[in-house]
Amino acid sequence: MRLVFAGTPDFARVALQALRAAGHEIALVLTQPDRPAGRGLKLTPSPVKQAALDAGIEVAQPRSLRLEGKYPDEAASARALLERVAPDVMVVAAYGLILPVWTLRLPRLGCLNIHASLLPRWRGAAPIQRAIEAGDARTGVTIMQMDEGLDTGDMLLERTVPIGQTLTAAELHDALAQEGGRAIVQTLATLAQLTPRPQPEDGVTYAAKLDKAEAALDCTQAAELLVRRVRAFNPVPGATIRLPGLADPVKVWKAQALPGVGEPGRVLNATAQGIDIATGEGLLRLLELQKAGGKRQPVDVFVRGWQPD
Structure with a gap:
């Protein structure tokens, strides 16, 4: 398929590389602007940006996608790029920006999110850490059809990962990143056969951002x-x-x-x-x-x- 990929950290980089390895055309990558890092606070590209540049993929780094927000010119430029690319699907993984309605509706087959939990448990920003903190025996990855809510869209595919008694967030992150890459490739390969399932109303929890x-x-x-x-x-x-x-x-x-x-x-x-x-x-x-x-x-x-x- 012809894809736009939106993601920022290492978790998303794994999925981007899995999609390329599966033969999908990544026409454009959206990622967060470069951030200061290290002792010298040098502006550093995100792992997703670096992977995209290494692969020769076009990269855009708008600070917002809201046409009526703080950076309307950057949002309008991003919209023009997306319209030119005309993707079949936008794949989103830990991007860090809220997607407005126009973004959700632009791809021919919508926007798919790779979320690092078994929804509806641990919607939100820190699902990996909150699952360990709560003592959950298992977690996983959910591929979700995105809507306007916070991780509320219909589910397409889930993969489960056990949480061992000694597993750290770093170790669980790496395991889930690999599962996320495999899951999104499987989802796109079987998208026509998958039936979207609404998330259950019971069992909703929110993974608050780490402080x-x-x-x-x-x-x-x-x-x-x-x-x-x-x-x-x-x-x-x-x-x-x-x-x-x-x-x-x-x-x-x-x-x-x-x-x-x-x-x-x-x-x-x-x-x-x-x-x-x-x-x-x-x-x-x-x-x-x-x-x-x-x-x-x-x-x-x-x-x-x-x-x-």
Whole structure:
């Protein structure tokens, strides 16, 4: 098919490359404007833009697609491009811009979204992280026919992915990205045979955008929840905890929950096996940490350089 692809991060790049490998014509790529990155805050293209440029695909980076919004000239230019390309389908994956009605109606067969959850659970911005945080046993990818709502469109295809007990958001992201690429290729190959299914009204949940304020672990909560948050916030925003003797919070990259009791927040043991902190329910054992400005360290290395008050 003749496609327009709209996406920005690495999750979307995987799908773009899968579509190219399947033989589809990617006539145009829409992606977010370049953003400052790294210590020098150099303007850096998104993973999708870089992949498109490497493949010789035309790229557009409007700041908005709303013709009556803040950047109407950029939106009008994008519309002219899309009308010239006249795609059969627009495939959308973690694009980062809301598609107005004119965009949804322009492709001959509409707009298809690759969403990283089993809808209607975890509509919204952070479905991967919220699934881990909530303790879900499984998640997956849904290919959805887009409408004007927030991840409310009819479903065309789903693929399920289990969430293991130790899986981090980074690992789950990579697994779902691969499934998303396979799912969108399968959807386009069988589109004429697929029957759109309305999303169930029961089971709707929303995956709120991650906030840096969530990074700080609250030891009045249960250890099991805190461990899930460590996994869910790896790598971004990164879970943090305050330890005695250190002025700045420490990032926690790996932890486990153990039975035990104590005053929430109190360090009960600090050995090469782990730093045990009492919580509202059970003990939180820290296994991999990172001081501010330092490198990630296994706990046996960390404790050798840590002198609590």
